[in-house]
Amino acid sequence: MQDNEEILRVEGLCTQFRTEQGLVKAVDGISFELRRGQTLGIVGESGSGKSVANLSMLRLIQTPPGRVTAGKVLFDGKDLLTLSEEEVRAYRGRNIAMIFQDPLTSLNPVLPIWLQIAEAIELHHKLKRPAAKVKAVEMLKAIGIPDPERRAYDYPHQFSGGMRQRVMIAMALSCDPDILIADEPTTALDVTIQAQILDLIRGLSRERRTAVIMITHDLGVVAGMCDEVCVLYAGRIVERAPVDELFYEPRHPYTRGLLDSIPRLDRSSAERLYSIPGSPPDLVDLPDCCPFHPRCSHAMEICRHTYPPETAEAGRGNRTVSCWLHVKERA
Amino acid sequence: MSENAKLLEVKGLKVHFPIEKGIVWKRRVGSVRAVDGVDFHLSKGEALGLVGESGCGKSTTAMAVAQLERATAGQVILEGQDLRTLSPENLRRARMNFQIVFQDPYSSLNPRMKAGDIIAEPLRIYSRRGILNLTEAQIAGKTAALMDRCGLASNFSDRYPHEFSGGQRQRIGIARALALSPKLILADEPVSALDVSIQSQILNLLKDLQKEFDLTFLFIAHDLAVIEYFCDRIAVMYLGRIVETAPSAELYRNTLHPYSKALLSAIPMPDPAQERKRSRIILKGDVPSPSAERTGCPFRERCPVAVERCAHETPLLREISAGHRSACHLS
Numbered sequence: 001m002q003d004n005e006e007i008l009r010v011e012g013l014c015t016q017f018r019t020e021q022g023l024v025k026a027v028d029g030i031s032f033e034l035r036r037g038q039t040l041g042i043v044g045e046s047g048s049g050k051s052v053a054n055l056s057m058l059r060l061i062q063t064p065p066g067r068v069t070a071g072k073v074l075f076d077g078k079d080l081l082t083l084s085e086e087e088v089r090a091y092r093g094r095n096i097a098m099i100f101q102d103p104l105t106s107l108n109p110v111l112p113i114w115l116q117i118a119e120a121i122e123l124h125h126k127l128k129r130p131a132a133k134v135k136a137v138e139m140l141k142a143i144g145i146p147d148p149e150r151r152a153y154d155y156p157h158q159f160s161g162g163m164r165q166r167v168m169i170a171m172a173l174s175c176d177p178d179i180l181i182a183d184e185p186t187t188a189l190d191v192t193i194q195a196q197i198l199d200l201i202r203g204l205s206r207e208r209r210t211a212v213i214m215i216t217h218d219l220g221v222v223a224g225m226c227d228e229v230c231v232l233y234a235g236r237i238v239e240r241a242p243v244d245e246l247f248y249e250p251r252h253p254y255t256r257g258l259l260d261s262i263p264r265l266d267r268s269s270a271e272r273l274y275s276i277p278g279s280p281p282d283l284v285d286l287p288d289c290c291p292f293h294p295r296c297s298h299a300m301e302i303c304r305h306t307y308p309p310e311t312a313e314a315g316r317g318n319r320t321v322s323c324w325l326h327v328k329e330r331a
Numbered sequence: 332m333s334e335n336a337k338l339l340e341v342k343g344l345k346v347h348f349p350i351e352k353g354i355v356w357k358r359r360v361g362s363v364r365a366v367d368g369v370d371f372h373l374s375k376g377e378a379l380g381l382v383g384e385s386g387c388g389k390s391t392t393a394m395a396v397a398q399l400e401r402a403t404a405g406q407v408i409l410e411g412q413d414l415r416t417l418s419p420e421n422l423r424r425a426r427m428n429f430q431i432v433f434q435d436p437y438s439s440l441n442p443r444m445k446a447g448d449i450i451a452e453p454l455r456i457y458s459r460r461g462i463l464n465l466t467e468a469q470i471a472g473k474t475a476a477l478m479d480r481c482g483l484a485s486n487f488s489d490r491y492p493h494e495f496s497g498g499q500r501q502r503i504g505i506a507r508a509l510a511l512s513p514k515l516i517l518a519d520e521p522v523s524a525l526d527v528s529i530q531s532q533i534l535n536l537l538k539d540l541q542k543e544f545d546l547t548f549l550f551i552a553h554d555l556a557v558i559e560y561f562c563d564r565i566a567v568m569y570l571g572r573i574v575e576t577a578p579s580a581e582l583y584r585n586t587l588h589p590y591s592k593a594l595l596s597a598i599p600m601p602d603p604a605q606e607r608k609r610s611r612i613i614l615k616g617d618v619p620s621p622s623a624e625r626t627g628c629p630f631r632e633r634c635p636v637a638v639e640r641c642a643h644e645t646p647l648l649r650e651i652s653a654g655h656r657s658a659c660h661l662s
Contacts, residue, residue, distance in 0.1 A: 045526040146616075160617045190384035190553065192614045195597035199613055217527060220599030224606035243603045261531035262601055263560035265583055272538075273560065275531035279496045 007178050007211055008034040008096075013071035015049075015056045018064060022284040026052040026066070028235035034179065039205060039212040041222040041243070043258075044232030045280055050215045053232075054181050058096060059088050075179075094124040097172035101184035103164035107156040113140070114152035117171050124175045139170040143200060162193035166200065173204060180205070183215045198225060219262060223247060231255050234281055234291035236307075241319045251313060251321040253296045290324065298325055338547050339373040339396070339515060344405035346388070346395050350622060363622045365391040367571035369405075370648070373515070378541065378548035380562035380579070382555055382594075386618055388571040389551045393517045396549065397431055398422060409515070424462060430508035434520035436500035440492040446503050447488030450474045453510045463511075473510070481506040482536060498529035502536070509540065515547045522557060534561060555598055559583060564654070567591045570621055570629040573648060577655040587651055587662035590630050628660070636661060 015027040027049040034040055044050045055061050057073045059080065073080040075095065080088055092098075100106045108116055117136035121127055127135065133152075140148035143166045156164060165185060172180055182201060186194035202225060205212045214225050222229055222243065229246045231239045231254065239252040250256040260274035278295040290296070293303040302324050311326045313319040346366040351357040366388040373379050381389040394400035396407050398414050407414045409428060417425060430453075433439035440449055451474045457463040458470065465473070475485050481502045492500055501521065508516055521537065522530040538561065540546060552558050558565055559579050566576040567588065575588040586592045593612040600606055614633045619625075628634070631641040640660055648658040 045528060162617060190618075191555075191597040192384065192593055193617070194599075195611055195613055198599075199611070218599060219527070219601040220606075223601050223603045224599045247601065247603050258527055259601065261528055263531070263534065263554075263556040264601065265556050265559055265595070265598065266600060266602070266605070273531040273535055275535055276528040277532075279498055279529060280526070 004035045004037070006033050007036050007075065009072075009074040010053075010057060011072040011074070013053060013056055013073065014069045015052050015061060015066060016069050017066045019284065024283045025235050025286060026283065027056060029071075030230075030232075030235075030237055032230055032237070032240065034211050034213065036178070036211055037205065037209040038228065039214055039226045041226035041229040042213060042215045042232060043217060043219060043222055043229060045217055047234075047280055047283065048232040049235040050232050051183055054098070054183060054213065054215060058092055058098065058181075059085075093120050093172075093177070094175050095177055096179045096181065097175065097177040098181040098183065099165070099168045099172050099185050101187050103161065103168045103188070104156060106168060107164060109156055112153050112155055113159070113167055117167070117174055120171055121174050135174065136170075139174050140167070143167075143170045143173075144196075145170075161189055162196060165189060165193075165197050169197070169200060169204070173208070173210070176208065177210060179211045179213065181213045181215070184217070185214075186221065187216070187218075194221075201225070219247075219259065231258075234283060234286065236291070236322065237310075237320075238292070238323070239321045241313075241321075245319060251319075251326060252292075252323050253298055253325070254292050257295075290322075300324060336375055337372050338375045338377075338410060339549070340406070340408040341369060341371050341392075341396060342406040342408070344369045344392065344395055344407065345403040346391050346400055347403045361622050361624075364571050365621060366395060366402075367621075369568075369571070369573055371566055371573065371576065373547050373549060375514075375547055376541075376545050377564065378550055378562040380558035380565045381549065381551045381568055382553065382558050382565060383568035384553060384594075384618060386621065387568040388621075389553075389568050390519055392568070393431070393519050393549060393551055397429060397517055398426075399431075423460070427457065427462070427511045428513050429515040429517060430511060430513040432501075432504050432508045432516060432518045432521045435524055436497055436504055437492075437524075439504055440500055442492050445489050445491060446483070446495070447471075447474055447478070449492075449503055450477055450488075450506045450510055453507060457511065474506075477506040477509055480540070481509075482532075496529075497525050498532060501525060501533050505533075505536065505540070509544070512544070513546070515549065518548055518550045520552055521550075523552060523554065530557070537561065555595060567594065570618065572629060572658065574630065574659070575655075575657045576648070581655055585652075585655070587655065587657040588630075588659045589634050589636050589661075593633075593635075628658075 011031050013027055013030045017024040017026055030053050042050045056068050068081060114133055114136045117139055118132035121132040121135050137148050137152050140152055145151050145166060186197050216222060226243050228242050230237045233254050239255050250259055257276040261276060263273060276295050281291045288307050289305055290303040290308055293299040308322045308324045308327060310320045310322050313321055344366055345368055347362040347364050349359045350361040352360045369392055383389050391400055395402045402415060414425060451470050454465055454470045458465045478485055483502050522533050550562055562579055565579050565582045566573045569590050575591045586595055593614050596612045616633055619632060627643050628641040628646050631637040646658045646660045648656045650656050651662055
């Protein structure tokens with residue numbers, strides 16, 4: 001297998017929710033591709049559609065009220081969105097694994113830890129229970145649980161938040177997946193524990209060449225973990241760039257505003273923080289304008305009625321931005 | 332430091348929660364030492380930040396200062412009077428001088444009250460008790476002025492909390508805290524529940540209000556960058572004790588305590604180049620249980636530089652340089 005071989009391609013993914021207030025376009029045409037060993041960051045604020053996009057890829061959106069209305073998710077030459085439920089199940093966990101923000105609600109409280117890890121191994125590797133158990137303990141050891149032979153028999157409530165997240169990672173990696181989707185894996189954890197978990201994910205993705213999709217709202221986590229970043233706003237990717245270019249030469253006014261509004265330890269705190277005025281838009285029946293225009297200091301007439309096309313920017317990697325300021329010829 | 336009068340002085344504050352066993356005949360089998368001997372003071376117009384991981388006792392400290400949690404021992408002296416010894420009536424009068432802004436803008440506002448009533452409530456209660464002498468018209472005028480000052484449009488006063496976004500709710504909470512013109516604001520994680528772009532709006536608002544009304548802040552957060560931006564001095568807490576206190580810039584430039592060092596190094600920086608060259612101090616394990624009886628330094632099990640002496644001698648907070656104190660034998 002080649003090193004920078006493309007393993008996942010998402011094209012024009014749209015997910016909508018029918019609510020009493022109206023139609024919510026939670027994800028509105030997202031496209032990206034992922035290469036082996038790459039870590040892709042998906043950043044956005046709450047409600048920007050970052051979690052919905054990833055749940056949609058694995059067909060985990062509850063229908064109704066939600067529905068994936070358009071798009072393709074190409075993995076291994078197959079479109080996951082057109083497969084039968086049974087076929088998709090073979091990919092979930094085996095090829096694409098997920099870890100969630102809250103490890104306590106994602107674990108079964110009445111089953112011992114080893115059994116929960118072994119379950120996935122039995123299913124995907126067709127192993128018998130004793131062999132799966134050995135592998136489960138091995139996994140616990142690999143992710144740095146002290147005294148794994150004994151702790152394997154513990155239940156989730158006997159583990160601390162950081163250890164539960166390690167168990168989630170052990171479950172996700174037990175089948176050696178090609179892609180690991182981490183949805184805010186450290187948001188519920190303290191900073192020193194966050195550092196442990198991020199270190200673990202970083203090490204594993206390097207060793208096993210697992211591609212990682214890192215969903216987060218923390219730009220600091222993105223800076224330390226990702227190779228490439230997609231910035232989401234109101235269900236669309238507004239900017240996509242290699243990590244250095246995004247942080248040092250942000251193109252979209254939203255990205256720039258976001259970067260300027262974080263308090264930073266390495267800068268003087270004497271100056272006032274920049275803040276983006278207003279709040280994120282209500283996604284119900286959003287018109288086809290640039291959703292950021294009410295908060296944008298560069299907003300022009302055209303931003304108020306037409307969504308800007310995706311413009312490719314010159315750069316080292318593939319860099320795109322959706323903003324009228326960067327469209328050379330405006331119609 | 333003595334040119335400014337001390338507004339608040341906390342001496343030897345301890346909050347221990349009993350651990351009980353038995354169903355009918357309860358007996359005390361131990362205690363959780365949530366706050367275990369905390370000393371600090373606040374000068375007028377100053378902002379002191381309490382920072383630490385979950386369970387370190389920072390919120391309990393604030394609640395004990397506010398007399399919402401009964402302290403086991405110690406003194407909380409606000410403007411010369413010990414709040415712990417006041418009669419309920421006198422405590423009510425003293426409460427006008429200190430108000431709280433809570434973390435969760437969802438659960439800290441009564442869902443059945445209109446925004447205007449929430450903000451006017453403290454004024455109404457104190458008028459009814461005869462402590463303040465305000466007519467309903469004066470209260471309405473004051474409420475409108477507060478809403479305007481906190482960036483809430485005046486036509487919002489008839490709306491219910493669920494109609495507001497998180498940032499706007501936090502503005503309501505801040506306006507309510509300011510209603511009685513307090514001198515001291517206890518801000519318990521006021522921005523942790525907010526999105527990045529909203530967080531800086533609220534931080535700037537609090538900073539403006541501090542200047543305008545000459546407010547003193549006890550600011551609690553787990554995010555060191557937020558604390559560093561907002562506060563003049565920082566106190567780092569670990570397992571119910573303050574382990575280091577210093578002026579904000581000094582703490583970052585010249586960190587003394589190994590726990591503060593680990594905490595600082597664990598914070599992800601929104602700067603990819605810096606992130607790549609940083610070396611992290613990854614702490615082993617989790618924070619130990621605050622209920623265990625212990626001797627010596629509370630941090631010694633996780634400390635990368637612990638020596639023999641740390642096991643049997645508890646380090647005291649001692650002045651290393653002007654205004655910079657650390658509780659470590661080695662600093």
